[in-house]
Amino acid sequence: MTKTVNLIKLSVGTETIDDLAAWQSSRRAQTPDGLPRHVTRMWPKREAEILNGGSIYWVIKGVVQCRQTVLRLDEYIGTDGIRRCAVVLDPELVRTQGSVKRPFQGWRYLPVADAPPDLPKGRESEEPLPADLNRALAEIGVL
Template identity: 70%
Template sequence: MGKSFVNLIKLSVGTESVDGLIAWHATRRPQTSDGLPRHITRMWPKREAELLGGGSIYWVIRGAIRCRQRILRLDEVIGEDGIRRCAIVLDPTMIRTQTALRRPFQGWRYLPASDSPADLTAARESDDALPDDLATALAEIGVL
């Protein structure tokens, strides 16, 4: 039996599309020592081993999960205020997923692998060309 792992789910606040999230990460990369994208959070995940055993962060954009990035490691970051934070270091490759509706929430949440939307197949990667409103409407009726 393979390793069990858990994912995270996080709202991508202010992002309008997967391409917008990719562009935002690209502008932030030069600010990091290794050039890898990261999300800094106040809370350190208690399920660190499960996250690092194959987990990803699933991004909610405009009310739906639309993509994910594999979690590479967790780094300690001490802010100018002296408070310890967690930098979730991510693989720069953005993997588009099937659209899955999500209600707003604060922070991040654990997302069991069994509840995570499937990745889009190579043949469907261009599906993101659908307007987000249409993709969301199709997800609401169970088509996507």
């Protein structure tokens, strides 16, 4: 039986979820079939678990703020000839309850039990909180 595992990744240079969405809508951040992707050097060893319903959780300004379902992992050969992994994502960015995360490099596995829950229905359309307030509330466990 295959379990499910998620990935967690810092969204470097992103200030808001809207910034992440804008980047992913650029041609450079998409697969030939128009889906958003994140290209990484390392191919996940736990591929089957990720593809069994896993998501990538995005850390923005030190707080996990959203996630996207991982659809597939594609081989990507860069202009330098090096084989990389393109994590192909569902375009929907699902807002999550805030969870503070310290900086780290690359991506990490995130067990399902440790993943922050999605925001309750109806809250996903609320105006996002300012980054500093979002972080402060997440630090005290209010979000």
